[in-house]
Amino acid sequence: MFVVFSNAHAIADYLTDHIAQQIRTKPTTSLGLATGSTMEPIYARLLQRIQAEALDLSQITTFNLDEYIGLAPDHPQSYFYFMQHHLFAAVGLQPGQVHLPCGVCSDAEQECQDYAAKLARVGGLDIQLLGIGSNGHIGFNEPGTPFDSRTHVVALSEKTRRDNGRFFERFEDVPTHAITMGIAEILSAKEIFLVATGRHKADIMARLYESGIDEQLPASALKQHAHLRVLVDEAAAELLPTHVKTVV
Numbered sequence: 001m002f003v004v005f006s007n008a009h010a011i012a013d014y015l016t017d018h019i020a021q022q023i024r025t026k027p028t029t030s031l032g033l034a035t036g037s038t039m040e041p042i043y044a045r046l047l048q049r050i051q052a053e054a055l056d057l058s059q060i061t062t063f064n065l066d067e068y069i070g071l072a073p074d075h076p077q078s079y080f081y082f083m084q085h086h087l088f089a090a091v092g093l094q095p096g097q098v099h100l101p102c103g104v105c106s107d108a109e110q111e112c113q114d115y116a117a118k119l120a121r122v123g124g125l126d127i128q129l130l131g132i133g134s135n136g137h138i139g140f141n142e143p144g145t146p147f148d149s150r151t152h153v154v155a156l157s158e159k160t161r162r163d164n165g166r167f168f169e170r171f172e173d174v175p176t177h178a179i180t181m182g183i184a185e186i187l188s189a190k191e192i193f194l195v196a197t198g199r200h201k202a203d204i205m206a207r208l209y210e211s212g213i214d215e216q217l218p219a220s221a222l223k224q225h226a227h228l229r230v231l232v233d234e235a236a237a238e239l240l241p242t243h244v245k246t247v248v
């Protein structure tokens with residue numbers, strides 16, 4: 001389950017190869033995308049590859065995991081802005097191809113239903129990329145989220161708001177709520193890659209390894225998935241027992 005790479009760039013190379021191959025084989029590939037610092041080197045490498053190979057993205061679709069409630073797409077900390085800045089704009093993905101929950105729609109519950117309906121129409125994304133929060137959240141599915149959840153509004157935990165506070169000027173500016181894809185929708189992807197890099201992710205990787213399937217640890221839901229790979233760098237793998245690690 002755990003594949004250990006020397007560093008974050010090696011993980012980015014591996015995922016870029018895999019995603020590029022998938023798109024070449026299936027031009028209508030649907031990608032589930034994540035945000036956060038972990039994804040930055042991955043999108044940087046993917047962007048280089050797309051440009052170098054002039055990979056045809058005209059038929060792909062993308063679905064992001066989550067968005068903060070209250071942040072407009074042009075807010076620098078919105079996840080829409082993150083995706084535009086790190087990937088979408090440079091590779092020329094068109095508005096109709098990319099999907100993120102709307103954080104400023106007047107009816108958030110309706111937005112969740114609409115997003116869930118769009119995901120249901122795709123019927124399981126081809127590849128889902130995931131980061132992991134230090135409390136084990138995936139997307140913004142915080143501990144205690146039912147594993148059969150679909151897209152929903154979530155109240156962010158104090159821990160998550162503090163972790164993400166590094167991107168905001170003041171802690172009070174960190175949104176209190178978000179819309180996130182649910183765990184059932186994440187699990188419906190055909191392949192899932194959970195990525196964790198850095199020593200600050202070593203504790204949660206050890207917890208994930210030791211835990212049974214437990215709603216208090218959202219990422220443990222992934223253990224039910226037949227095509228999950230957890231990609232870690234050496235620092236994030238530090239507390240894992242040697243016998244569970246495949247080193248590449």
Ligand SMILES: O=P(O)(O)OC[C@H]1O[C@](O)(CO)[C@@H](O)[C@@H]1O
Binds near residue numbers: 034037039130131164
């Ligand atoms: O990659 P980071 O910045 O450590 O974030 C980990 C996870 O937390 C989130 O940023 C949400 O808190 C996710 O988008 C991400 O997958």
